[in-house]
Amino acid sequence: MNNPFIITGSIPEEYFCDRREETKKVIRTLSNGGNLCLISPRRMGKSKLIRFCYDKPECADNYYTFYIDILHTSSLREFTYAFGQKVFEALHAKSRKMLTAFVQGLKSINAKFGFDPISNAPTFSLELGDIIRPEFTLTEIFDCLEKADKPCIVAFDEFQQITKYPEKNIEALLRSHIQHLSNVHFIFAGSEHHLVTEMFLSSARPFYNSTSILELHPIVTEEYIPFVCHWFDVYERNIDAKDVLEIYRLFEGNTYYMQKTFHEAFINTPVGGACTLDTLRRTIDGILEEASDGYRQILSRIPERQKELLYAVATEVKAEKIMSAGFIRKYSLVSSSAVQAAARKLIELDLLTEEDNVYFIPDVLFRMYLQRLKNTNLIFII
DSSP states (O other): OOOSSOOSSOOOGGGSOSOHHHHHHHHHHHHTTOOEEEEOOTTSSHHHHHHHHHHSHHHHTTOEEEEEEOTTOOSHHHHHHHHHHHHHHHHHHHOHHHHHHHHHHOOSBOOEEEEOTTTOOEEEEOOGGGBSOHHHHHHHHHHHHHTOSSOEEEEEETGGGGGGSSSSOHHHHHHHHHTTOSSEEEEEEESOHHHHHHHHHOTTSTTTTOSEEEEOOOOOHHHHHHHHHHHHHHTTOEEOHHHHHHHHHHTTTOHHHHHHHHHHHHHTSOTTOEEOHHHHHHHHHHHHHHHHHHHHHHHHTSOHHHHHHHHHHHHHSSEEOTTSHHHHHHTTOSOHHHHHHHHHHHHHTTSOEEETTEEEOSOHHHHHHHHHHHOTTOOSOO
16 A cells, blocks of 8 residues: 555545544444435545445345445436446446346346456446336346345435426425335435435435435544544654644635545555645645636636635535625625525535535535635645
């Protein structure tokens, strides 16, 4: 291992910081036949936690495990396509018998089936256009997993995305399948707190009371700071605990951005050297520069009034009473109705979040980028 601060792929247990109790709850819930709703802000480590649990012997030795990120999907057909592809890929790596059963069970699609002439393993070429009746194909996928020779765990990441599909009653359709499955257990992970909690905690919704709930919070400083200092020390580098705390506070405990910062800072610190505040400043400048093209693209696609509100909220960090005369006057906004319309659209785009009448930008790095645009001399680490 060249860098102990891993940001891509699976993380070996010794490099995985804390999450002991969360790991126990995930495995305990699933191994006892339950389903789990996992809620956390984006980039807080929920996908890494799921994959970490999948790699534990309790899951790896006893279950077929599937992970499907549906954030990029915009319809039931795309959902079904992503689901089918991931099931095929996972079974291809794990079970020839189950792979064959899966391929033979998909009768409703025009996919291209065949056999590899060298390995004689089934091959499968599925295009989005091959799925004509996604509700039928979905039934066939669930039926295959229900008949599998081992129990299955299916994780749908960014599950709130199904509420944005044009088709009606997607929640009810999925719930009607899931409630009858005994060989398949589910993790429904989501990052848009208000949407996910409404889906699983409102008595008017199909998934009400159907899962255990686990909210993922930042790893506490008492765990994270010694973790960082330990691995710098193991690799003969030095970092001060109070500087690690500065990064923790800057990113508000956001797992990915802290890990990314220390991953890059580790590279920038030679063996026998010290990672200083200056090293960390340069590292964060580099991360912001790396992300800036994507953020510029986002800003180029939204109207001026939405941009003005984003800048105002970024400046406040946590903004209250954004439709009040005082807030509008302070940031030279147009009117309360214009702010309300802009906020509604930004929330739909997941560029703004509202909790208990407090508005904030959920992507901490994007907020920092906006703050720096308004103040080019801004230095984030004091």
